[in-house]
Amino acid sequence: xxxxxxVANLRxxxxxxxxxxxxxxxxxxxxxxxxxxxxxxxxxxxxRIILGMLRADKGRVTIFGKDAWKDAVEVHQHVxxxxxxxxxxxxxxxxxxxxILLKLNGERHTSTTDDLIREFNLDPTKKSRxxxxxxxxxxxxxxxxxxxADLYIFDEPxxxxxxxxxxxxxxHVSALKRAGxxxxxxxxxxxxxxxxxxxxxxxxxxxxxxxxxxDEMRQFSRSVVRVKTAQxxxxxxxxxxxxxxxxxxxxxxxxxxxxxxxxxxxxxxxxLGITSFESTPPTLEDLxxxxxxxxxxxxxxxxxxxxxxxxxxxxxxxHGIA
Amino acid sequence: xTMHNNSFANAGAILRIxxxxxxxxxxxxxxxxxxxxxxxxxxxGDLYGTQAAMQSIVVxxxxxxxxxxxxxxxxxxxxxxxMIYGSEMTVFMGLFAAMMNIHIAVGATRAQxxxxxxxxxxxxxxxxxxxxxxGIVELVIVNLxxxxxxxxxxxxxxxxxxxxxxxxxxxxxxxxxxxxFGTFALLMSQLASSARxxxxxxxxxxxxxxxxxxSTDVQKPQWTQWTLYGWxxxxxxxxxxxxxxVLWMSVVCLAALAITIPLASAKDLGAGLVTAKPGRTTxxxxxRGPLSLLxxxxxxxxxxxxxxxxxxxxxxxxxxxxxxxxxxxxxxLGNFLAGTVKDSGNQAIVLSLSGTLTSIFAVVVSxxxxxxxxxxxxxxxxxxxxxxxxxxxxxxxxxxxxxxxxAVIGTVCLAAAVLGMGIVGNQxxxxxxxxxxxxxGFVGFxxxxxxxxxxxxxxxxxxxxxxxVIWIIPLYGFMSLYIGGLMNxxxxxxxxxxxxWVNSVPTDGVNSTTFAWxxxxxxxxxxxxxxxxxxxxxxxx
Numbered sequence: 001x002x003x004x005x006x007v008a009n010l011r012x013x014x015x016x017x018x019x020x021x022x023x024x025x026x027x028x029x030x031x032x033x034x035x036x037x038x039x040x041x042x043x044x045x046x047x048r049i050i051l052g053m054l055r056a057d058k059g060r061v062t063i064f065g066k067d068a069w070k071d072a073v074e075v076h077q078h079v080x081x082x083x084x085x086x087x088x089x090x091x092x093x094x095x096x097x098x099x100i101l102l103k104l105n106g107e108r109h110t111s112t113t114d115d116l117i118r119e120f121n122l123d124p125t126k127k128s129r130x131x132x133x134x135x136x137x138x139x140x141x142x143x144x145x146x147x148x149a150d151l152y153i154f155d156e157p158x159x160x161x162x163x164x165x166x167x168x169x170x171x172h173v174s175a176l177k178r179a180g181x182x183x184x185x186x187x188x189x190x191x192x193x194x195x196x197x198x199x200x201x202x203x204x205x206x207x208x209x210x211x212x213x214x215d216e217m218r219q220f221s222r223s224v225v226r227v228k229t230a231q232x233x234x235x236x237x238x239x240x241x242x243x244x245x246x247x248x249x250x251x252x253x254x255x256x257x258x259x260x261x262x263x264x265x266x267x268x269x270x271x272l273g274i275t276s277f278e279s280t281p282p283t284l285e286d287l288x289x290x291x292x293x294x295x296x297x298x299x300x301x302x303x304x305x306x307x308x309x310x311x312x313x314x315x316x317x318x319h320g321i322a
Numbered sequence: 323x324t325m326h327n328n329s330f331a332n333a334g335a336i337l338r339i340x341x342x343x344x345x346x347x348x349x350x351x352x353x354x355x356x357x358x359x360x361x362x363x364x365x366x367g368d369l370y371g372t373q374a375a376m377q378s379i380v381v382x383x384x385x386x387x388x389x390x391x392x393x394x395x396x397x398x399x400x401x402x403x404x405m406i407y408g409s410e411m412t413v414f415m416g417l418f419a420a421m422m423n424i425h426i427a428v429g430a431t432r433a434q435x436x437x438x439x440x441x442x443x444x445x446x447x448x449x450x451x452x453x454x455x456x457g458i459v460e461l462v463i464v465n466l467x468x469x470x471x472x473x474x475x476x477x478x479x480x481x482x483x484x485x486x487x488x489x490x491x492x493x494x495x496x497x498x499x500x501x502x503f504g505t506f507a508l509l510m511s512q513l514a515s516s517a518r519x520x521x522x523x524x525x526x527x528x529x530x531x532x533x534x535x536x537s538t539d540v541q542k543p544q545w546t547q548w549t550l551y552g553w554x555x556x557x558x559x560x561x562x563x564x565x566x567x568v569l570w571m572s573v574v575c576l577a578a579l580a581i582t583i584p585l586a587s588a589k590d591l592g593a594g595l596v597t598a599k600p601g602r603t604t605x606x607x608x609x610r611g612p613l614s615l616l617x618x619x620x621x622x623x624x625x626x627x628x629x630x631x632x633x634x635x636x637x638x639x640x641x642x643x644x645x646x647x648x649x650x651x652x653x654x655l656g657n658f659l660a661g662t663v664k665d666s667g668n669q670a671i672v673l674s675l676s677g678t679l680t681s682i683f684a685v686v687v688s689x690x691x692x693x694x695x696x697x698x699x700x701x702x703x704x705x706x707x708x709x710x711x712x713x714x715x716x717x718x719x720x721x722x723x724x725x726x727x728x729a730v731i732g733t734v735c736l737a738a739a740v741l742g743m744g745i746v747g748n749q750x751x752x753x754x755x756x757x758x759x760x761x762x763g764f765v766g767f768x769x770x771x772x773x774x775x776x777x778x779x780x781x782x783x784x785x786x787x788x789x790x791v792i793w794i795i796p797l798y799g800f801m802s803l804y805i806g807g808l809m810n811x812x813x814x815x816x817x818x819x820x821x822x823w824v825n826s827v828p829t830d831g832v833n834s835t836t837f838a839w840x841x842x843x844x845x846x847x848x849x850x851x852x853x854x855x856x857x858x859x860x861x862x863x
Binding site for chain 1 (some may be wrong): 383495517604605609612701710717858860
């Protein structure tokens with residue numbers, strides 16, 4: 001598969017703040033790429049460089065083989081974009097803005113546009129001054145979905161939408177994927193990313209720290225295991241690949257285990273007489289929090305036990321442009 | 323439950339926040355006004371020191387054109403410098419006081435609603451009326467501070483013929499006059515559906531009252547007291563010191579507030595009382611690209627500007643007929659009329675005056691031109707342009723569209739003003755002057771407006787954060803042309819702004835060298851600005 005979007009070694013400073021240290025990833029043709037990271041990690045800055053709004057200090061962005069900065073106009077013909085915070089000219093109606101956005105790319109208001117307006121339940125006759133955050137987002141989504149692009153870029157597109165609208169959004173992203181379009185979806189709603197993305201890139205303080213499919217990431221992570229055995233299993237807690245060992249009683253324990261060592265674990269447990277064994281693969285949320293915590297806590301203290309999520313601090317805004 | 327249903331709760335806290343946000347703006351406005359008044363007061367003592375000098379300026383001040391510009395002269399012999407000052411400065415300073423109040427009033431109320439700050443504040447234990455009350459108190463504080471400092475400035479300047487009562491009357495009257503326009507702006511903030519609209523309505527009121535004052539002063543002085551604006555000249559500082567107009571202004575302030583406060587509680591947050599009807603479902607066929615989009619966004623204000631400039635030109639033109647009263651035109655009027663004509667007859671005087679007026683028009687039309695050019699960065703930082711910039715439209719094209727729109731609106735407004743002046747002036751004069759000769763003023767001053775557009779573009783291209791610094795040019799240009807001539811300031815003070823480089827059009831023909839280098843300079847600035855804009859980060863939210 002060819003890369004529709006290739007981002008290589010992006011660096012960007014805003015005054016003294018190093019917004020992006022080194023960002024590299026690629027989106028392949030026909031895939032939905034999830035771009036996740038805490039607030040202020042540099043997601044929006046990266047997207048705005050991809051779209052030629054900001055200029056990278058170093059590095060290169062290629063879209064369909066063209067330079068995203070130099071050939072911005074050509075590239076934009078094939079890109080549709082929905083920003084995280086949508087702001088619209090207050091004096092224009094939603095309908096007028098959808099149309100002008102289409103016309104600027106030489107496209108027109110079609111029956112698809114009407115269907116989308118109906119589906120997203122938008123009143124296009126209202127001046128956008130009167131729209132809520134969710135309604136402004138719908139205007140941007142309708143304009144994006146009714147344009148015939150090859151790469152769709154969504155920057156936290158569902159943050160102001162209700163669950164019903166979120167599911168309509170997800171249906172349309174799946175339809176794009178079926179039509180062979182490529183999608184870059186930045187989000188911090190991890191369940192959403194887990195549901196619809198083929199591959200994922202995790203960004204932390206201006207660096208991509210992981211890129212791959214969810215399955216690939218799980219391999220390098222830990223699963224949560226609950227096991228009951230006929231004989232006492234206290235010694236399991238001393239194994240090098242077992243973490244956060246908590247025993248309920250001598251024969252019942254819950255702990256996390258390095259995913260690649262599951263086979264080892266089972267061979268140690270076998271002689272003890274397994275009466276019950278449950279293994280939960282890490283969710284994206286577990287992975288995310290684990291990656292994130294590596295920044296602050298030392299190795300080994302990292303938790304992948306669900307329930308400890310709440311303890312993870314969320315990084316505060318690091319710089320103005322997020 | 324003392325806090326129960328208290329619609330003024332937390333007004334004090336909001337006031338403190340507003341003052342902390344606005345302090346620099348307030349300090350600059352007050353310093354500018356106080357400084358201008360005090361320096362002019364100190365200078366007037368030297369300028370009009372002798373009875374002969376005062377005799378000649380009084381003759382000038384009593385001519386219709388000067389009455390139209392500055393208001394009537396109420397002094398009686400023997401003349402004193404303070405009398406000249408009192409009649410030259412009231413109408414002029416009133417304009418500044420009104421502008422300051424419109425900006426602070428809209429900024430403290432309607433603009434905050436647009437930004438959503440009011441919503442945040444009301445979600446706390448804040449009374450519904452508190453933001454408005456905080457705005458009113460802020461205006462009172464700013465006007466009182468300005469008035470007291472102005473009075474003290476006049477006291478320190480100690481012009482011959484000034485007295486304590488006159489000094490304090492002048493300061494307090496400006497405070498009350500400014501407050502009056504501040505309360506009008508608060509009222510407009512309830513009616514309009516955006517801060518922009520509120521500012522526009524407030525300026526329309528100011529312009530209408532100013533023009534009304536001008537025509538009553540020239541034609542029916544006994545009606546001036548009904549124009550509201552006329553009250554500022556009717557205080558007659560150092561020429562009888564009448565405190566009654568100050569009382570009337572205060573009554574109007576209270577009346578405006580009595581209407582505003584119930585309106586504010588009747589209206590929904592973020593909306594205007596003039597509710598909008600449903601708009602278009604789809605864009606019209608004319609709305610298709612960046613230029614038509616900008617034209618659509620600016621159409622109402624562009625129309626108002628063109629019409630307003632035509633009317634402003636026409637209102638000045640209407641006094642050209644009575645200008646034959648000018649017989650002895652020596653001294654300060656000679657300076658004011660660019661010093662070219664002395665005794666060469668009525669037409670020459672009209673032409674010379676039209677040149678001065680055209681220079682003022684050139685400054686005024688720079689306002690809509692600059693507003694359009696600065697709009698690009700302003701809209702970008704409001705987030706309106708984010709999706710727009712990801713379309714098949716190059717940055718160069720976007721930038722040039724905004725710049726060209728500004729240049730065109732400036733050009734059309736300047737032409738409208740000169741045409742209004744020429745057409746109506748010719749109606750009023752017994753011996754008309756060819757329109758083509760009036761238009762020499764337009765052609766002469768046009769490149770200066772273009773240079774101002776180029777400078778605005780350059781600033782917005784390099785340092786968008788500080789693009790508003792460009793306002794110094796028209797503001798300084800206005801002051802140097804309007805009072806620089808009256809105060810005999812050297813020529814180089816006018817040449818600090820592009821307007822000061824234009825020769826004496828339409829009395830003389832257009833200087834083609836000046837025209838050429840200014841046009842070339844503006845083109846160069848436009849190209850440089852576009853290239854700089856293309857290469858930098860956009861202004862993003």
